[in-house]
Amino acid sequence: MAKKALILIADGTEEMEFTITYDTLVRAGVECTSANVQSGGSPYGSVGTSPALVVCSRGVKILPDTTLQPLQAGPDKYDALVIPGGLKGAEALSQSTEVQTLVRQYYEGNKIVAMICAGTLAAKTAGLGHQPVTSHPVIQNELTTLYDYREVAVVVSNEVPGKGTLVTSRGPGTAFPFAFKLVELLCGKAKSDEIREPMMFPPGIPYPY
């Protein structure tokens, strides 16, 4: 059965981090659902029965697949929960009590919780325990006393038996390795290798990078 990922989004989300993750997972056969955590907050309003448009950090306007309905968004429905960065978007996501609850549910439910850039703020606001993480340097000071902070492209933390896997990453420049790591965890290394080839990374790019 196809794996499923729930990717959260809000006004101010970093559009490259969102799009690279969504697109790369879809290429691997993962069913992606994007959910707008805000409802009706966009100046563009909603489109029929669709969720409100999101205005991303550099002005790209994305229509999410749905709104966040916490009762339909739990770890029984999806294999991975993804929280992109973009400072304003990540603040909105990490300050949402619904998102904080979901992060804990996925982590306690032994699923994948993935955060990139300022998205790692949600590990702190959800109260996830001390473990290895990374993030964009802009929020590093908020994390160093609580976590084993590492300055590397992608950190996979799954040392607590029975708990979930926390995957964290640094910014748009690490969004591809972040997405490939999620594919590897959800679908295996062979699938990650398979989808990488037609994306035409130059031969000089180390992989994984």
Added chain:
Amino acid sequence: MAKKALILIADGTEEMEFTITYDTLVRAGVECTSANVQSGGSPYGSVGTSPALVVCSRGVKILPDTTLQPLQAGPDKYDALVIPGGLKGAEALSQSTEVQTLVRQYYEGNKIVAMICAGTLAAKTAGLGHQPVTSHPVIQNELTTLYDYREVAVVVSNEVPGKGTLVTSRGPGTAFPFAFKLVELLCGKAKSDEIREPMMFPPGIPYPY
């Protein structure tokens, strides 16, 4: 005065190539305008007076900034014309007579014409002359007899005095170096270096790559 770029989009456009280019140019201070080349063709219809939503190649739905109005889209209005890939989107863009005319106008007007992935089809349909190009391998056979085809990440062709600069690239995996090259051509190498740093590319990534 700020540089300006017109980025075309249609149903089936590769959302990573579109978003990485748009976002990276905005980070450099380039005023980006995305224009939907199709009008009313989306199953989602239009949003008020806004253009129709675009459904990209892996399902991300983007609302462009405007529709393509050829009389307002010429090389007197923008410094660069960008044509992203995604096979279905690139076919729609390259088969549009309005787009073909714009490509010739920008090229004849000594501006930047940039094409990535299957977007390079538009060089052929617009009738641009023999010069160095690259593309996604999926359309390589359509270009090899007409052009000096090169299998490298980014090709900059500006050998004809008084004509424009044709920048071509290969796919999502080369979208960052493609976007940085456009920043370099529009705003200079120092600006490209400046915006790259906070994007957090790992130290092992060669630059330019």
